[in-house]
Amino acid sequence: MRKLIGILLIGGFAFYLITVGMGLFSAESRSELDSVGSEILATSPDLSGAANTVTAVVVQYRGFDTLGEVTVLFASALGVSMLAMAIRDGLLQDLFDDDGGFVLQAGSLALLPFIVLVGIYIVLHGHLSPGGGFPGGVIIATAVFVVILTSKTLSIPRGLINVLETLAGLGFLAIGFVGLYSPAQSFLANILPKGEFGSLLSAGFIPVIYAIVAIKVASELINIISKLTAAGSASREAAE
Amino acid sequence: MVILGNILIFIGSLFLALGGLGLIRMPDVYNRLQAGTKATTLGAMSVILGSAFLAPEMLTKAVLLIVFIAMANPVSSSTIGRSAYKGGVPLASRSVRDDWAKEEATE
Amino acid sequence: MTPIIIVSLVLIGLSALLTVIRLLAGPTPFDRLMASDTLTVIATAFLVLFSVISGGTDLYIDVAIVYAVIGFIGVVTIARFLKGGK
Amino acid sequence: MRNWKGTFALLFLLAASWLLIVSSVALVELIAGAVAIVVIVLLTHRSRDLFGGLRLSLKALLFTPIYLMVFLWQLIRSNLDIARRVLTPSLPINPGIVKVQTQLQSPLGKLILANSITLTPGTLTLDIEGSSLYVHWVDVKGTDADAATQSIVAGFERTLMEVVE
Structure with missing residues (x-):
């Protein structure tokens, strides 16, 4: 098992290096690369309908990467919960x-x-002002975190949170596939109406995706925290 | 309105500076908390309200921010003070009284 | 920008400087934590003021609200862990 | 029904906060806010219990602005007090921790009282156990516990009692 993980990690890193290297050599001229930023700034309002260009880039121009990021976060959540089991004896006891x-x-x-x-x-x-799914989800999760830290008896509805997490992930995929079979024929195509620029219901599916991302981020973080604290109280009971 | 906003911003930043001075001059963590909390709470509230007078479209958000600071700042100060006491930070040598220590000694 | 605003900015900078001195000087971890708590509030006030200076867009006040919330949660969490790790 | 009261109070406070933060009355914003608020209120039953400590009567409504006035006045006073101490070269402080009593029953009342004490001249609440508060006092006067209670707690308590249980 450990060997397999190691091989996968090395393979992934090699793939990353090769891609970066190819990118460096295949780019014909630097100016072509530099023009991407200004082009995005120029076309973003028409293409996505979002006032916040950063959000438009995160969810629309590179929505695929955002999906990947959510997956990476899921993997790290898994890793941390395994870690929590390992530190059952000691660290969080005091x-x-x-x-x-x-x-x-x-x-x-x-x-x-x-x-x-x-x-x-x-x-x-998130599509109108600074912010979005990731910081919003973190705020929600950390608020719950503080309440967990101060109470010995708070029960987290783990089942509900797991269901939410799974549904959010599936929802992201579902929206992506709807785009794939829409006239635009591309994964995560923004097919919803753009709406009036600057209002809450604008930028097509961007607010929807950000809501999904927020649910996923928040539920994953709450899951990590509740597993860590459960490990801590288990170690306390073991000590007594 | 603009004049009032300027005055509020000036008073607020003056209190912020005094709070910073208090942080330097006070002898122990509890007294520094006292200076820090009060001065920065009123100072920040005043600066935020003054700014809202200069840019009225953010008045509502400013009011919410002020309420949040007024509720959250004392909580975090109390928490720091309590954990400092439980963590064994002694009172400054010129302190005259400690009812809490007496309490825990008799228990 | 009126002269009063400039003077206020200098005062806020002074306040942040004094707080940073306390943050670096300590001596206990609780002193540093308190200094960073104070610094959060100063930064929140500065962000709102900056929002006015930079032409009255209300973008920065959103940042200020998030900053105040995250700052509060962070300080409280560290205070809890400092107690544990005495 | 204590819990019903808390639910109502929390709904009202959250709705007010939502209106303040979006600073718009567009229909979409109102609907989104309503959904968010209902979900939050349903999920945070312990916060609902906490806000059940509010009194919902005409008298309480009348005393809320009075309490805010008292609070603001004390906050300004405390800043002038701190400024005076910090700017005096000899640093006139006489610090110590005193134990004072409160008659407030509800957790919300004690929380507001603790926060108010923290922001008033020269006092900082460190902890609350039951009905006693441990308060750090910059300028301890005398050694009598009742006198300390009188000068630290009583001023707020009378007004606060009309607003919370």
């Missing part, structure tokens, strides 16, 4: 002898709904 104090407990509970609301705002307005 943390659970203490509940964080009343002010932090009540304070994090009071602020939690509002922080999640800000996260949702950031996700939904």
Whole structure:
């Protein structure tokens, strides 16, 4: 098993080096490469309908890469949860002898709904202002994180979170395949109407994809955290 | 409106600077927390409100940010103070009283 | 930019400088944590002010809101872990 | 029904926050916000319980702005106080930790009280256990616990009692 992983990693790295090398030598002139940025800036409003060009690039121009990133995040979540099992004895033990104090407990509970609301705002307005699925999802997950840190009894609906995570991943793929069989005939083609520039319902499927990304990021992070804390409390009980 | 905004920004940044000075001058972590929290909370609130007066289209978001700072800043200060105390940081030598230590000694 | 705004910017810079000195000087980890907490609030205020200076777009205030939220969560989390690792 | 009250209060506060942050009343934004708020309120039952500590009456509504005024005034006072201490070359401080009592029952009330104490002149709440607060005080006056309670807690408590349980 370990050997297989090693071979896969080395193979992947070699593939990466070869691709980068070929890219370096095959590019005929630098100016051609440099023109990509200005071209994107010029065509982005018409093509994607998103006011935030960075978001348009992340979700539309390189939507495929974003899908890959979500997959990488899933793999790392898996890795960390395996790590959590390994550190069951020790590392997180001290943390659970203490509940964080009343002010932090009540304070994090009071602020939690509002922080999640800000996260949702950031996700939904990702195509209009700085932000998007990744930072929004992280905000939501970290707010839950603080509440988990301050309570010994909080039960995380693991099943629900796993289902959400899976559905988000499948949803991303489904939207991609809808694009593939649409008239545009390309994976992740932006086939939804562009809407009025600058309003919430604009930029076609970009807000939808960002919502999916946010759900995936948030549920994966919450999953990691709850597994880590479960490992911590297991080690505490073992010590007692 | 513009004049009021400028005044608020100036007062706010003055309090921020005083808070920074307090961070340098105070003798221990608890007193520094006192100076830091109060000065930066009011200072930031004042600067944000003043900026909102200069650019009225962001007034609503500014109000929300002010409320958030007013709720979150004391919580984080209390948490730092509590964990410093539980982590064994002593009070400054010129402190006159410690009810909490007395409490834990008698338990 | 009015002279008052320039003076205010200098004062905010001074405040950030003093805070960074405390951040570097310590002496306890809690002092550094408190300094970074203070720095978060100063940065939030500066972002909002910068939003006005740069022509009144409300893009930076979104950044400021996210910054305030993440700063709060980060500081609180580190405070919890510092307690554990005493 | 305590929980029902908390749900209502949280719904109202979240709706107000959403309107403030999107600063628009476009129909799409309102619908998106409504969906988001309902989902949040459904999932955060412990926060709902916490906000159940709010009193929902005309009197409470009347006392909220009064409380905010008191709070703001104390915040300004505390800044002037800190400024005076920091700018005096001899650094006139007399710090210590005192234990004070509160009569507030609900967690929300204690939280708001702790936050208010942290932002008032010379005091910083370190921890709350039951009905006693451990407060770091820059300028400890006397050794009597009742006197300390009187000067730190009582000012807020009277107004706050009208707003929360």
